[in-house]
Amino acid sequence: MSAESMPDPAMNQPSAKGPGRGGKGRRRKPRSAGRKTLLATAWVAAGVVVLGGAGAGYVYFKLNGNLHSVDINQMLGGDRPKKVDNGSENILVLGSDTRAGGNRKLGGGADDGSARSDTAMIVHVYAGHKEASVVSIPRDTLVDRPECTDTKGTAHPAATDVMFNEAYSAGGAACAVKTVESLTGIRMDHYLEVDFAGFQRLIDDLGGVPVTTTRAIDDPQSHLDLRAGTHTLNGQQALGLVRTRHGVGDGSDLGRIQLQQAFVKALIGQVKNVGVFSDPKKLYDLADTATKSVTTDSDLGSVNSLIEFANGLKGVSTKHMTMVTMPVRYDPANPNRVLLEKSKARLVWDALRADRPIPRSATEGTATGQANGVVSS
Secondary structure, eight states: OOSOOOOOSOOOOOOOOOTTTTTTOOOOSOOOGGGOOOOTTHHHHHHHGGGGGTSOHHHHHHHHHHOEEEOHHHHHTTOSOOOOOSSOEEEEEEEEOOOOGGGGGGSSSOOSSOOOEEEEEEEEEOTTSSOEEEEEOOTTEEEEEOOEEOTTSOEEOOEEEEETTHHHHHHHHHHHHHHHHHHHSOOOOEEEEEOHHHHHHHHHHHTOEEEEESSOEEEGGGTEEEOSEEEEEOHHHHHHHHHOSSSSTTSSHHHHHHHHHHHHHHHHHHHHHTTGGGOHHHHHHHHHHHHHHEEEEGGGOSHHHHHHHHHHHTTOOGGGEEEEEOOEEEETTEEEEEEEOHHHHHHHHHHHHTTOOOOGGGTTTSOOOSOTTSEEO
């Protein structure tokens, strides 16, 4: 991976079929499994590093040395949305599809030095830090990307009607953050990123994550074969689940997002249920894995900062977490792309900016992927 790197249960969203698909639809040749990742477990990764505040000096410095960070504020300068001082926080959680290093052997993709943000979630933590909303941004959304500068100082010109995930490919995390801020008009206070290999190790360190599938999921491309029923997924199976898009729903990235959101809830619940805080070795293993796996903005680039950040998330349970997908519709000209539903998306951004719950009307009638309810915790 590059060194750049939730109030009420999820709302039920009505299905919106893709063009000419009868709900299933044609799609071009599937993308490689290596382009598929959740990586939204940065939320959990931040939570387990609290060990750093209780361990010896060696533990602190060991974990601190694991962390990578990027100074997003310096790179973006002053041309950003105004920070809203109402007690809320906005965190952009990114996942890239780079195949370098330990990620390469996990399957799919080419180790060509490029990367895209296959997963992007805006996590809005409400004032009081008892509730949160998560908005997933589909990677296939056609957007206008603003001009941005990468960590090497190279300027990348603005582009229109390009896939959202190309922002990260063009200019790394800073370009992705700037694109999100341009799209939403909301300032991102922090960003977090987790890699493939770290995700898999984190699940294995936890001893697996229990989920229930309401139907069989068979997707050779993501190496996943699950019967309907209850399973405790190991790291490889969990990685397959959050990467699959062809085994369920309409075969789109939107369906995969619904699986990802369900798994994130199961994962957060598992962290709270396995008793890691009473088992020093398990806690250390988790903290070591998490700090090796995450890349943050520079404000979160130390164990102390992550401890403070994680403590601020402790009060947010999955019962007080809303997870939605940014309102989109299938592109009539290309069923492999989606277009922003601007008026509905404005309802989402206005709600977050004002620290209010996302109204149900914001997602009614938008494209969903038809995989809601396939996975539950």
